[in-house]
Amino acid sequence: MHHSNFLYFWARIESVSRGDIVTNPLRQTLFFNGTRALKDERFQLVEFNQKHVKIILSNVKLEDEGGYFCQLYAEDTHHQIATLTVLVPPENPAVEVKDQAVEGGEVELTCIAHRTRPAATVRWYRDRRELRGISSRQENGKTFSVTNTVRFAVERKDNSAIVTCEATHPALRGQKKQTQYVLDVQFAPTVKIIPSQVVLREGDNLGLTCSVTGNPLLDKVPLGTKHVSAELEYG
Numbered sequence: 001m002h003h004s005n006f007l008y009f010w011a012r013i014e015s016v017s018r019g020d021i022v023t024n025p026l027r028q029t030l031f032f033n034g035t036r037a038l039k040d041e042r043f044q045l046v047e048f049n050q051k052h053v054k055i056i057l058s059n060v061k062l063e064d065e066g067g068y069f070c071q072l073y074a075e076d077t078h079h080q081i082a083t084l085t086v087l088v089p090p091e092n093p094a095v096e097v098k099d100q101a102v103e104g105g106e107v108e109l110t111c112i113a114h115r116t117r118p119a120a121t122v123r124w125y126r127d128r129r130e131l132r133g134i135s136s137r138q139e140n141g142k143t144f145s146v147t148n149t150v151r152f153a154v155e156r157k158d159n160s161a162i163v164t165c166e167a168t169h170p171a172l173r174g175q176k177k178q179t180q181y182v183l184d185v186q187f188a189p190t191v192k193i194i195p196s197q198v199v200l201r202e203g204d205n206l207g208l209t210c211s212v213t214g215n216p217l218l219d220k221v222p223l224g225t226k227h228v229s230a231e232l233e234y235g
Helices: none
Strands: 007-019 020-023 029-032 043-048 053-057 066-073 077-084 092-097 105-116 121-126 130-132 134-140 143-153 162-168 177-181 185-195 208-215 222-223 227-230
Touching: 053 066, 053 143, 105 162, 105 177, 130 162, 143 162
Parallel strands: none
Antiparallel strands: 007 020, 007 029, 007 066, 043 053, 066 077, 092 105, 105 143, 121 130, 121 162, 134 143, 162 177, 185 208, 222 227
């Protein structure tokens, strides 16, 4: 088909080797002089004249990455290659905990950003300060999974503290994907028995309040060889 003495087509390129262009037989021609030649409805021709031939691709997939070849037949033959690069941003990262954290021990946390392209950058933060960890990445075809593992000592004061895993990526355009993790540090209970009054007279009633702090919290406190229910004030 000719249009004002010129003819063109868009084609998907499979590979370019030593200057030779090899088109994909299954997806060879996108448009031929304004007529769609593929069943993929995501391709749309938005401009077609002697000076401009413009197509758009909606809902881009990673499989669409590669070269696209435009050929113009007029008095002379011309062609250009457009290379499409597809970025895959991370979702909210996942957090994995190796073992239960215990007072006086260490906790190991791993943050994972799955399926990113290029590889995302993953960091840990606590109170807006970065926690230095060990980063690694695994290639899965065209995408990467990135991990960052931190290990640090914990005390009972660290229980319920918040640490944040953060993933950054060029496709996020300055935004960040974050996942918060609340530290669960187990520690032995501390028990205080508080009398209702300091001085008692014969015949007075004695009231005792048992105050317990611990993680996990107790609902009964051992007294001697028996378990007795107690009025608890959890601090």
